[in-house]
Amino acid sequence: MRYEVSDFAEANELFHRNGWTDGLPVIPPTPERVASFLEAAGLEAEDRIGFYRERRLPILAGKLAVNAVMAGCLPDYFPVVVAIVEAMLDADFPIHVVNSSTGSFTLGFIINGPVRQALGMNCSGNMLGPGNRANSTIGRAIRLIQLNVMRSIPGAGGAEPEHGRPVLDRSMMGQPAKYAGYHIVENEEAYPALKPLHVELGFEPADSTVTLLMVAGYHWICAHGEQTPEEWVDTMAHYVVGAGMLHEQGYGALLLPLENARLFAKAGWSKADIRQALYERTRRSVAWVKSNGWKVTLQRRRFEPVEPGDEERFLAMAGSPGPQDLLVTVCGGPAGSWPYYLYGGGGPAKAITRRIRFREAASTVSPAIVQALEPLRAMLAADGYALSLRIEGGNHLIARIDAESSVCADCLVSKDIMRRYVEEALRAASSAAPPSFVLEYPKDH
Amino acid sequence: MALMTVLDPTQAPLADDPSSTFAVASRLDTLDGKTLGLWNNRKINAAPLLEMIAQELAKTYRVELVRGIYDPGNLMPTDGWGEVDRCDAVILANGDCGACSTSGIVNAIELEKRGIPAVLVSTPPFTEAVQVSASLRGMPAIRWALIEHPVASLDNDELRDRAIAAARQVPDIVLASR
Numbered sequence: 001m002r003y004e005v006s007d008f009a010e011a012n013e014l015f016h017r018n019g020w021t022d023g024l025p026v027i028p029p030t031p032e033r034v035a036s037f038l039e040a041a042g043l044e045a046e047d048r049i050g051f052y053r054e055r056r057l058p059i060l061a062g063k064l065a066v067n068a069v070m071a072g073c074l075p076d077y078f079p080v081v082v083a084i085v086e087a088m089l090d091a092d093f094p095i096h097v098v099n100s101s102t103g104s105f106t107l108g109f110i111i112n113g114p115v116r117q118a119l120g121m122n123c124s125g126n127m128l129g130p131g132n133r134a135n136s137t138i139g140r141a142i143r144l145i146q147l148n149v150m151r152s153i154p155g156a157g158g159a160e161p162e163h164g165r166p167v168l169d170r171s172m173m174g175q176p177a178k179y180a181g182y183h184i185v186e187n188e189e190a191y192p193a194l195k196p197l198h199v200e201l202g203f204e205p206a207d208s209t210v211t212l213l214m215v216a217g218y219h220w221i222c223a224h225g226e227q228t229p230e231e232w233v234d235t236m237a238h239y240v241v242g243a244g245m246l247h248e249q250g251y252g253a254l255l256l257p258l259e260n261a262r263l264f265a266k267a268g269w270s271k272a273d274i275r276q277a278l279y280e281r282t283r284r285s286v287a288w289v290k291s292n293g294w295k296v297t298l299q300r301r302r303f304e305p306v307e308p309g310d311e312e313r314f315l316a317m318a319g320s321p322g323p324q325d326l327l328v329t330v331c332g333g334p335a336g337s338w339p340y341y342l343y344g345g346g347g348p349a350k351a352i353t354r355r356i357r358f359r360e361a362a363s364t365v366s367p368a369i370v371q372a373l374e375p376l377r378a379m380l381a382a383d384g385y386a387l388s389l390r391i392e393g394g395n396h397l398i399a400r401i402d403a404e405s406s407v408c409a410d411c412l413v414s415k416d417i418m419r420r421y422v423e424e425a426l427r428a429a430s431s432a433a434p435p436s437f438v439l440e441y442p443k444d445h
Numbered sequence: 446m447a448l449m450t451v452l453d454p455t456q457a458p459l460a461d462d463p464s465s466t467f468a469v470a471s472r473l474d475t476l477d478g479k480t481l482g483l484w485n486n487r488k489i490n491a492a493p494l495l496e497m498i499a500q501e502l503a504k505t506y507r508v509e510l511v512r513g514i515y516d517p518g519n520l521m522p523t524d525g526w527g528e529v530d531r532c533d534a535v536i537l538a539n540g541d542c543g544a545c546s547t548s549g550i551v552n553a554i555e556l557e558k559r560g561i562p563a564v565l566v567s568t569p570p571f572t573e574a575v576q577v578s579a580s581l582r583g584m585p586a587i588r589w590a591l592i593e594h595p596v597a598s599l600d601n602d603e604l605r606d607r608a609i610a611a612a613r614q615v616p617d618i619v620l621a622s623r
Contacts, residue, residue: 001453011451020454028451053520054551055581056459066454097518100543100574148454151581166577170543170570 002031015070019163020148022140022179026070037065040075041082042359049082050089052150054096055168059089063149064141071141077119077134079358080210081141084109087212087352088142094349098214099152100168104175107142108182108215108253108342110329112198113208115356116185117438118396123185125333139180154178175217182215182342186329190258191265192443194330200271200323201353205444208356208392211327213253214344219243223260223337229267232260233274236341237281240317243343250349251318253327254278255340261330271328272321279321286310317343324351358392365389369397372429376421385412385442397437409442458581466583470557472621473533476506482528482535482561483510486517486549489597490604491539494566497608498536502615518544521552532561534619536611540567540575540589541596547571547578554584562619566611568594590614 005011011028015021027033038045038061045062052059061082068081088095088107098105111121122132129136146152146169154174155167171178188196188205198209219239226232240252254274256264264274284292287310318325332338344351370389377387384407388400399422403409412418419439426437459465473479481502483495499510513527515537529535535556540546549565556563567575567589579587591614592607599607 003451003453005449005451007448011449014451015454028449029454031450031452034452054548055578056583057456057581058459060456063454063456066452070454094518096520096548097544100547101518102543144454149456151455151458166573168543168547168574168577170574 017163019153019161019165021070022143022147024179026144027072029066029069033069034062034065036075037068037073037078038062040359041065041079041357043082049085052089052095054100055151057150059085059149064145067144067148068137068141071144072133072137073141074119074133074137077138077141079356080111080115080119080134080138081145083210083354083356084138084142084212085145087210087354090350090352090354092350093212093352094214094345095150097345097349099146099150100170102170102172103216103345104171104173104178105345106175106178106181106215108184108213109139109142110184110186110197110211110213110253110327111209112186112188112196112203112211113356114206114392114396114398114438115208116188118208118392118436121185123187123331127185127331127333128182129180135183135185136180139183142181143179177215182213182218184253184255184329184331187258187331189444191261191330193265194256194261194271194328197323197327197329198353203353203355206390206392206398206440208358209353210356211351211353213251213327213342213351214349215253215342216345217243217343219341219343221339221341223257223339226260226263226337229264229269229274229277232263233277233281236339237278239341240278240282240343241284243317243341250344251325251327251351252344253329253340253342253351255332255342256328256330257332257337257339258330258334259337260339271323274328275321275323275326278326279316279318282317283314284316286313286315289315324353327351365391365397368429369426372425373399373422376425383407392438398440399437400440401442403442412441415439415441460581460583460585466585467554467558469584469587470560470562472562473619474621476502476508476534476616476620479506479508479533480531481508481510482513482532484513484515484526484529484535484537486515486537486539486545488517488539488541488545490599491596493601494596494604494608494611495536495538497605498538498566498612498615501609501612505616515552516548517542518548520548521555523555526556529556529561530559534562534564534615536564536566536590536615538566538611539596540565540571541594543571543574546575550575550579550587550589551582553589554579554582554587557584557587564615564618565589566592568592568596570594588618590618 043061047061119134121134152169153165154169384404386402485491540549553563553565590611
């Protein structure tokens with residue numbers, strides 16, 4: 001269905017009237033803009049991304065693109081949107097609960113890999129918003145897709161919304177993070193010893209991935225006084241157990257600030273060590289749960305009498321200390337110790353990770369770029385370093401430098417200087433603006 | 446004068462195609478001597494409500510009871526229903542929230558498609574969502590039992606009143622017109 005309107009303002013009035021927005025203005029989805037999004041992902045409008053079983057809705061690439069345009073995305077963001085939708089429709093992801101519950105669930109997605117730099121995503125200050133275009137609009141695109149494609153219509157006051165679309169998102173309170181979700185971008189470079197989430201989950205460092213969570217809420221903690229890993233885990237454990245009022249045996253995500261990551265890296269702790277310590281520190285016997293007011297959403301456990309054996313049976317905040325159940329992500333601005341603990345819905349919920357698939361066509365590096373960087377490659381080779389080039393995300397150049405075993409991996413010039421060499425070489429080779437690129441150093445991998 | 450073309454952002458459901466709608470299962474002649482399933486989605490008060498409904502029905506019909514559990518938020522896998530195929534009819538509870546009302550009706554529809562009359566117990570705040578969900582899943586004619594909201598926070602006496610109200614509706618829904 002197509003509509004003719006006179007201008008931007010009239011397009012917005014049409015979309016508001018029909019209940020097609022989140023209450024904020026949208027970019028009009030013209031056929032040309034939508035086509036450029038599909039092109040960027042190498043998809044056709046009729047390509048089926050998945051199926052929403054509970055509402056028997058086929059999920060088609062064209063409709064996703066319309067909503068991504070509306071959200072204010074750029075075409076290059078669209079493959080990320082598609083990957084998130086694929087994760088939402090995984091049989092193990094409770095999308096129908098997120099989309100229809102009286103609770104105030106929303107989505108969180110953790111972005112890893114080269115796509116972060118390629119799209120200029122923000123893993124630093126105000127990562128969760130506001131400010132960064134990719135972070136904000138990718139998240140908003142997902143909400144608009146829930147609202148329009150998946151029909152999770154939130155209502156807009158009153159029993160009968162004027163637009164007449166039936167209200168299927170029955171959330172009684174909603175929450176601000178329903179506009180654009182929790183968009184989490186890992187800072188993989190700050191503390192390489194704390195392996196990035198996607199690598200812990202078995203992906204390659206060069207893979208770009210999205211890990212999708214159902215998020216109920218969060219604890220945001222002041223951890224400026226914690227000076228050892230043990231102190232930090234102890235403080236965090238209190239908040240994690242508090243989240244147990246809602247959540248049990250599901251998963252949670254820690255957003256670990258740089259100052260806190262430094263504490264762990266200095267002490268030689270891996271993310272696995274953090275997870276294990278927190279898991280152990282937050283397990284509780286069923287007897288403790290019953291007598292200390294820890295209950296979960298669907299049960300009255302804390303009102304039940306303690307029975308024989310309850311001391312020996314344990315519950316945990318997460319299903320396991322594994323990376324898929326306690327997701328640890330290094331992120332946030334350069335200063336401050338304000339970690340987040342995001343908690344999911346508990347029960348059978350699963351965090352789902354998907355590799356972001358970019359358009360396949362332009363996967364080889366153009367001869368012009370290879371030629372432009374040949375002098376740099378030869379110079380590095382003379383010193384025992386290997387420069388390799390590849391394309392990620394359709395048109396994002398990755399320049400990777402490896403050190404031969406006999407060569408000092410830390411003895412390269414600083415990354416900033418090397419980045420300038422590469423930029424100058426690319427600029428000299430072409431009158432066009434140099435392509436965006438990511439520089440990978442030996443210590444990165 | 447039109448200067449700009451914009452596209453519709455919504456997805457048409459498969460249910461818009463009338464050929465993809467389904468009829469409800471054949472209704473029973475009586476509940477007497479039948480096997481009745483009580484399927485509980487672990488919501489608070491779901492299990493006692495189902496037992497009380499069965500007690501009310503037992504005043505009129507001799508029924509054998511089979512009990513099972515289903516997912517409160519999602520469509521059940523076809524092979525996840527346990528002994529449900531032994532049942533002549535099934536009652537599902539509770540449908541007193543956004544996810545459990547709408548996933549409840551689509552699970553009831555799956556049982557109807559399997560040939561088993563199924564009755565979801567739900568509450569009025571979710572009537573529109575349940576009806577729309579039934580239409581999306583291709584069975585707009587399915588009926589369910591409606592009791593007053595709330596359910597989870599009731600004591601046993603209040604819950605008994607809800608059970609009596611639900612039990613009155615069950616024969617109307619599962620039996621051929623009397």
